[in-house]
Amino acid sequence: MQSTQFAFLPLVFALAAGALVPGAAIAAKPAVHKKSAAEVPAPAPLAGQSAVEGGVPAIPAKAWLLMDFDSGEVLASANPDEPLPPASLTKMMTSFLVEQALRSGKLKKDDLVSVSENAWCRGSSTESCMYLPLNSQATVIDILRGIVIQSGNDASKAIAEHMAGSEEGFAKLMNAEAQRLGMKHTNFVNATGLPDPAHKSSASDLAILARAIIRDSSDYYPLYAEREFKYNGIKQGNRNALLYTDSTVDGLKTGHTQEAGYCLVTSxxxxDMRLITVILNTNSAKARADESRKLLGWGFSRFEKASPIQPNAVVTNAKLSYGKADTVAAGLGAPWTLTVPRGQKLQTSVQLKPDLEAPVSKGAVIGKVIAESNGKPVGEAPLIAQADVERAGFMLRMWQYLIK
Structure with missing residues (x-):
């Protein structure tokens, strides 16, 4: 009976997403949303700030944010740094630590994880579970799927105990990693996101974490786009409704508690452009999907990729002292793209390191190039020496010194 119930979840989530967008992955009619008894009134629309003047969306949530993945630049946001209850968005850190342990070899996919009484879900309908049997064992890769796709509290607790001995010990690992990533408004108390007054994170921090998962967990990031996972005969669907209605969305995580409201991080x-959105504390599963879709649509329509300088171009010829050559060509070491408001013109300027002297090795950083728009810096890239320049002999160096 339980298996049959969960098999319908993918359809429910797809319907909850509302109207389809161009490039949709499946065809479905928009659902008629009925207000449930448990649903709370929508928060007042929260207007944001952006590099784009005018037309910044207002989102009915306590905090929201739009980030460019490539640069990490925040393109628009409202209340981005307020610590708020993150609910199951917490599990992004739990899964990230598992993924990094798999990458480093500390964990293996087929390692077995035991399910203690503390980790075991007792069949409650009030929490998300993978439904791991008590005192059973599951592989690390199944546990990871249970965290990412099914949002299993039991899976999260079991892997926390496996990796750190206790959930409290695992929370210390979570906070150490949050500090390393630069998450300045976050404190984790548990691996699940279950309510605790001290358990907080912010929209800006959760976007930083999402970016790290996409960038550093590429082998496992496809799990975040999987729509369902069957374990122990129970098939459950991913609660991220946008996965069913927008083929460009490939993650990341939903969250919900009464205190946190309905939350969603998407990518x-x-x-050639990837955007990350964070919505914290809106009033329904439909609203978090609709508002994320609206924010993504606004971002892709208002911003574009620009290349201020081509990778093979010589940006400048830098003057050198005491070399067999007087100058060295300087250019970019890698392709350089920026996400900027559509139609915005860019200007570039060069800053070289002072008093450059030979020898200089090809590939050495000898300065930087700065991109500006309307007099404001919008990005920079290192300038790289394009050739080796050997140091001149003693007599030539003396002559160069005298004629300075």
Whole structure:
């Protein structure tokens, strides 16, 4: 009976997403949303700030944010740094630590994880579970799927105990990693996101974490786009409704408690641009999907990728002292793209390191190039020496010194 119930979840989540967007993955009619008894009134629309003047969306949530993945630049946000209850968005850190342990070899996919009484879900309908049997064992990769796709509290607790001896010990690992990533408004108390007054994170921090998962867990990031996972005969669907209605969305995580409201972190890639959105504390599963879709649509329509300088171009010829050559060509070491408001013109300027002297090795950083728009810096890239320049002999160096 339980298996049959969960098999319908993918359809429910797809319907909850509302109207489809271009490039949709499946065809479905928009659902008629009925207010449930448990649903709270929507928060007042929260207007944001952006590099784009005018037309910044207002989102009915306590905090929200739009980030460019490539640069980490925040393109628009409202209340981004307020510590708020993150609910199951917490599990992004839990899964990230598992993924990094798999990458380093500390964990293996087929390692067995035991399910203690503390980790075991007792069949409660009030929490998300993978439904791991008590005193059973599951592989690390199944546990990871249970965390990412099914949002299992039991899976999260079991892996926390496996990796750190206790959930309290695992929370210390979570906070150490949050500090390393630069998450300044976060404190984790548990591996699940279950309510605790001290358990907080912010929209800006959760976007930083999402970016780290996409960047550093590429082998496992496809799990975040999987729509369902069957374990122990129970099939459950991913609660991220946008996965069913927008083929450009490939993650990341939903969250909900009464205190945290409905939360969603998404990532979408269209052409060469990937955007990350965070919505914290809106009033329904439909609202978090609708508002995320609206924010993504606004971002992709208002911003574009620009390349201020081509990778093979010589940006400048830098003057050198005491070399067999007087100058060295300087250019970019890698392709350089920026996400900027559509139609915005860029200007570039060069800053070289002072008093450059030979020898200089090809590939050495000898300065930087700065991109500006309307007099404001919008990005910079290192300038790289394009050739080796040997140091001149003693007599030539003396002559160069005298004629300075």
């Amino acid at each position: 979408s890639k269209r052409n």
